[in-house]
Structures are given as C-alpha cells and as structure tokens.
Amino acid sequence: MNSVKRIVVVGGGIVGLATAWRLQQRLPGAEVTLLEKEDGVGRHQSGHNSGVLHCGLYYKPGSRRARLAVTGIRQMTEFCAEHGIAHEICGKLVVATEADEVSRLQALFERGQRNGLQGLRLLGQEALREIEPHAAGLAAIAVPQEGIADYPAVCATLARLVGSVTTGAEVTAIRRDGAEWRIEHTKGTAAADFVVTCAGLHSDRVAALTGRPRASRIVPFRGEYFLIRPERQFLVKHLIYPVPDPGLPFLGVHFTRRIGGGIEAGPNAVLALAREGYRKGIVSVADTADALLYPGLWRFLRKYGRTCWDESRRSFSRRMFCESLQKLVPEIREEDLMPGGAGVRAQAMAPNGTLVDDFDFVEGEGELHVVNAPSPGATSSLAIGAELAEMVTGRMGA
Numbered sequence: 305m306n307s308v309k310r311i312v313v314v315g316g317g318i319v320g321l322a323t324a325w326r327l328q329q330r331l332p333g334a335e336v337t338l339l340e341k342e343d344g345v346g347r348h349q350s351g352h353n354s355g356v357l358h359c360g361l362y363y364k365p366g367s368r369r370a371r372l373a374v375t376g377i378r379q380m381t382e383f384c385a386e387h388g389i390a391h392e393i394c395g396k397l398v399v400a401t402e403a404d405e406v407s408r409l410q411a412l413f414e415r416g417q418r419n420g421l422q423g424l425r426l427l428g429q430e431a432l433r434e435i436e437p438h439a440a441g442l443a444a445i446a447v448p449q450e451g452i453a454d455y456p457a458v459c460a461t462l463a464r465l466v467g468s469v470t471t472g473a474e475v476t477a478i479r480r481d482g483a484e485w486r487i488e489h490t491k492g493t494a495a496a497d498f499v500v501t502c503a504g505l506h507s508d509r510v511a512a513l514t515g516r517p518r519a520s521r522i523v524p525f526r527g528e529y530f531l532i533r534p535e536r537q538f539l540v541k542h543l544i545y546p547v548p549d550p551g552l553p554f555l556g557v558h559f560t561r562r563i564g565g566g567i568e569a570g571p572n573a574v575l576a577l578a579r580e581g582y583r584k585g586i587v588s589v590a591d592t593a594d595a596l597l598y599p600g601l602w603r604f605l606r607k608y609g610r611t612c613w614d615e616s617r618r619s620f621s622r623r624m625f626c627e628s629l630q631k632l633v634p635e636i637r638e639e640d641l642m643p644g645g646a647g648v649r650a651q652a653m654a655p656n657g658t659l660v661d662d663f664d665f666v667e668g669e670g671e672l673h674v675v676n677a678p679s680p681g682a683t684s685s686l687a688i689g690a691e692l693a694e695m696v697t698g699r700m701g702a
Contacts, residue, residue, distance in 0.1 A: 308333065308334065308335050309331060309333070309334040309335065309497055309498070309700060310334070310335045310337075310484075310495060310496045310497045310498075311327055311331070311334055311335070311336045311337070311496055311497065311498045311499070311500065311696065312336075312337050312338075312339060312485070312487050312494050312496040312498075312499050312500070313327070313336065313337070313338045313339070313499075313500045313501075313502060314338075314339050314475050314478075314487070314499065314500070314501040314502065314503055314510055315338075315339075315340065315501060315502035315503040315504060315507075315510070315674075316338055316339070316340025316341075316342070316344075316345040316346065316347075316459075316463070316469060316471065317345070317346055317347075317348060317349055317350040317459070317502065317504045318346060318349075318350040318455060318458060318459050318462070318681070318682050318685040319350075319502045319504070319674060319677050319681055319685045319688055319689065320338060320340070320500075320502035320503075320504075321338065321345060321346070321459055321462035321463060321466060321469075321685075321689075322462060322685040322686045322688060322689030323500055323502055323674075323688070323689040323692045323693065324336050324338045324462075324466045324468075324469075324689075325462050325465050325466050325689060326686070326689035326690045326692070326693035327500075327689075327692075327693045327696060328465075328466065329693070330690075330693040330694070330696075330697055331693075331696075331697060331700075335468075336466070336468060337468045337470065337494060337496075338466055338468065338469045338470070339470050339473040339475055339487065339489055339494065340469065340470070340471045340472075340473060341472070341473060341474035341475070341489075341490075342471060342472070343471050343472050344471055345459045345460065345462075345463045345469065345471065346455065346456050346458075346459030346460070348504055348505055348580065348648070348650075349504050349505065349647060349648070349649070349650055349681070349682070350455055350456065350458075350459050350504075350682060351455070351456045351459070352582060352645065352646065352647035352648065353455065353647050353679075353682060354452075354529070354560040354562070354568055354571075354647075355452045355453055355454065355455055355560070355562060355563050356450065356451075356452055356543065356560060356679075356680075356683070357377050357380060357381065357391070357393070357450055357451040357452060357453050357683050358373055358377065358450065358679060358680035358683045358684075359373060359374065359377045359421055359447065359449040359450050359683075360373030360374040360377070360416070360419045360420070360421060360680070361398070361412065361415070361416040361419070361421060361424075361445070361447055361450075362412070362415070362548060362555075363415075363419065363662075363680075364415075364661070364662070365415060365418040365419055367661070367662045368662050368663040369661075369662050369663055369680065369684070370419045372663065372680075372684040372687040372688055372691065373419075373680045373683055373684050373687075374419055374420050374421070375684075375687040376680065376683050376684030376685065376686055376687035376688070377449065377450075377680075377683050377684075379686040379687055379690075380453060380458070380683055380684075380685070380686055381393065381451075381453075383458065383461075383686060384453055384454075384458065387461045389453065389454055389457045389458055389461060390453070390454040390457065390563050390564075391451060391452065391453040391454065391563065392451050392452055392453075392561075392563065393448070393449065393450070393451035394450075394451050394452060394542055394543065394561055395446065395447060395448045395449075395450060395451070395542050395543070396446075396447040396450040396542060396543035396544070396545060397427075397432065397435060397436055397439065397444045397445070397446055397447070397542055397543070397544050397545070398412065398444060398445040398447065398545045398546070398547055399432065399439055399440070399441035399443075399444045399544060399545070399546060399547070399632055400441055400442050400443045400444065400547050401440055401441050401442065401546070401547075401631050401632065402442070403442065405442075405546075405547040406442055406443050408547050408548075408549075408550070409426075409443055409444070409445060409547050410426070412445060412547065412548075413426055413445050416445070416447070421447065421449060422448075422449060423446075423447075423448040423449065424445060424446065424447060424448075425445070425446040425448075426443065426444075426445060427443060427444045427445070427446055428443055429441065429442060429443070431444075432444045435541070435542065436540070436541055436542060436544060438538075438539045438540070438633050438634075438635050439544055439632060439633055440631065440632060440633065440634050441632075450543060452543075452560070452561055452562065452563045453563060454563045454564070455682050458682075458685075470489075470491060472490065472491060473489040473490055473491045473492075474489055474490045475487055475488070475489045475510060475513065476488050476489060476490065476513075477513060478499060478501075478510075478513040478514045479514075479515075480514075480670075481495075483497075484496060484497055485497070485498075485499045485670060485671070487499060497670060497700065498670050498671070498672070498696055498699065498700055499514070499670065499671050499672075500671075500672045500673070500674075500692060500696060501671075501672075501673045501674065502674045502677075503674075504650045504677075505522060505524065505579040505580060505648060505650040506522070506579065507522060507650060507652070507673070507674060507675050507676070507677075508520065508521055508522045508652065508675060509522075510673075511666065511673035511675055514668065514671055514673075516666070516668065516673075519654075519655075519666075519675075520600075520652040520653060520654050520655070520660055520664070520675060520676065521594070521595075521598045521600060521601075521652065521653055521655075522579065522650055522651065522652055522653075523575070523595050523598065523600070523601055523604075523651060523652075523653045524575070524576040524578070524579045524581065524591065524595070524648045524649070524650070524651075525554075525573045525574065525575060525576060525648065525649050525651060526573070526574050526575075526576040526581055526582065526646055526647070526648050526649075527570060527571025527572065527573055527646060527647050527648070527649060528570055528571055528572050528574070528619060528644075528646045529568050529569060529570035529571050529644035529645055529646060530568070530569045530570055530622075530625065530641040530642060530643065530644045531566055531567065531568055531569070531641070531642045531643070531644040532559075532566070532567040532568075532569060532636075532640055532641065532642075533639075533640050533641075533642055534566070536636075536637075536640040537566065537567045539567075539633050539635055539636060539640075540559045540561070540567045540633060542561065543558070543559065543560055543561060544558060544559040544632050544633065545558040545559075546558060546631070546632060552608070552611055553573075553604075553608055553611070553659050554573040554611070554615065556628070557569060557570050557571065557572065557625070557628045557629055557632075558570075558632070559629070559632065559633065568644055569625075569629050569636075569641065569644075570625075570644065571646070571647070572615050572618045572619055572625065573615050573649075574612075574615050574616050574619045575595070575612065575616075576591075576648050577591065577592045578591045578592070579591045579648060579650075580648065581648060582645075582646045582647070582648060583646065584619075598653070598655075599655060599657075600653045600654055600655045600656065600657045601653065601657070602657070603655075603656055603657025604653060604657035604658075604659075605657075606657070607657060622638050622641060623638060625641070626638045626640075626641060629641075649678055649679075650676075650677070650678060651676070651678050652664060652675055652676035652678075660675075660676045662676070663676060663677050663681070663684075663688065664676035664677075665691075665692065665695070667695065667699070670699070672692060672695055672696060672699070674688070674692070
C-alpha cells in the first residue's frame, strides 16, 4: 500500500495556490497536486480585481473574514516583500459624505478596533482635506494598514513554489473508489487520499461533483471599472471608499490606486449572464439558466430590486457612474473617465436570497471545499490556505 499521502487541490486561483503551498509546508512528505482548467493560473478573480490589500475593517468581529483578513494582510505583505512582488501600503480613507453616514462611520471605526486594526483615526473635515484635498466629506476614517499588491505576480510565484501544477486540466468528475478519490479531468485521471476544491466562480458546481448537494449557489455579479485620465489623477492620492450601507448588498463605487500606476474608479455591480462574463456581450445559456432557476436569486431581487435596477442603469450610463463618484470627489468629470476592466465576483447566495456573508468551508470524509471566499479572499489567501491545511492535517490524522 502506498504510504505517501496524496492530496489533489482543484483550482489554480490565489486561494487554491496558497492552499497547495501551505499543504506542502504542513505535510512535507505528501504528494500535493494542483489542477487548473485554464492554461495558466490566476486567470479569473485573482487576475480580475483591483489589487487591494484589505485589513479587516468591514467584517463582523469574530467571523472568519475578519480573523483571516487581519492575519492575511500581514502574511501577504511579508510574502510580497520576501519574493520581491510589487506592493504598497498606501492607506485608505472611508468617507462619510452625508449626515446620516457619520454614525455608521463611528460604528465602523469601533468594529475595526474590535477586529484588531492598528492606527485607525477618525478625521474631521479639515484633517480629511489635509490628506485628500479634493475629497468631499463630513468625516472619515484613516486606515493606514491598507494598500495594494500585484496579485497575478503572487499567483505566479506560488505556482513556482508549488511546482506540481497541471494547467488545462478541467475537472469533470470526482468520485469515491474504495478508500481513495478518483479525479477525472481533461488531461487524465488523478488519484488522491484527500481532495480540496477551491474553484472560485465554479465552487458550488465542483464541490457538487463529489455528490453533495449545493446548499448555496454562486450567482455572478460583474463589477465594471473606469480609469481616471492621467492628467486628472492628481485628484486622488490614496484609496477612497464610501461608508457602506448595511441595508444594501454592495459596497458602492470607490477610488483605488493601481499597483502598476494609475487610478481606478468603480465598481458597479450587475448580474452577469455568464460566470466568466467579463464583458456585457458574454452570455452563457447554462450559467444564466442556473441563476434564473434558483429561487434564491428571485428572493434577492424582490428585496434589492431597486438597487439592482440602479446598478444596471449605471452600467450603461457614464453620467450616472460619474455622479456616484462625485459624491466622494466632486471635481471628477465625465470626460475624466476612460473604460477600464471588469471582474466577476464569486459570491455565494443562500436559498433565502441573502448573500453568504462569511468565508464558507464545507468538510466531508476525505474532502474539503471552499464554497465562498469573496473579498478579502485574495488578501486572506495565505491565511485561508494555512487554515485549510490545518483542517486537512487534522482529518488525515497527520
């Protein structure tokens, strides 16, 4: 009998790569193989995001998201420094632009303190203008720990460290064969004692290949961005975010510095007609049907129909998009905006229509599935990987 522990990780995004690497660190004698359906790693969420390092300001104290964000940003910053990956701790401002947002800003400040964030400061108008002269606001939180990083470079580095990465290997079946798993993919079949799935936009479907029901469903929302013209980038010096409305499912548009240079503005949030629908014209009949036949989506739309309608209108109206940005930086003009990129969020939705709020890991005999890891999944990826590796180790009795 083969005494070497064989582990297959499905999914070559940043979470899958980090998990494979942490497993190799935790179980140095194990045979860890990663399977990725694309011809390279980090091709979806990991390569279609704004590159922000989130430190855990927004998340419910005691939740996985809060805990792993606080740990993850430290680990990610250290990893980038060790491997020469571009990153910058540039700081962020969360700005209250209306009177009814000030109390929510105070609650957010207290939440950040409870989550263990360092150096948080509440700012009045004058102090805000000293940091961001062109920003509008009654008050703000300065979040000095936040920054930006080159996540595609992180993925490439992790792939080199893992070594055993097979690309172009889309998993089509995962079945039990006695004491082991047989993972069938487009390049062959892999055998494993333990299987870990980190499939991002397809996490619910891949987890279901093992025979478990889909308790939640990935409903894809596309986030679209504009870029600020170079000659107008002086208007934004840091990351500038609005105060989130707890009654709405989306964070709202904001300004983000890009690690390669430039300023990004967005995103909105519109229902995508394909899980990999990075442009409006991309439609998947299977993905669209999967979403529209899910009762949870209709319950979500009944609750947030007006918000979704406004987001959809803003997707087709540069004027409306600009008006949203002007709440934070009034001097922004329509002609300052150039088309930018887009990402699709792998957000799990519960049958009752609520968005799954926390990272969600599902365990079984010889199996572990990441079914929900939205933002700050990239920031937290190394911490997520370490936690998953610990869970696998405990399950395998190592």
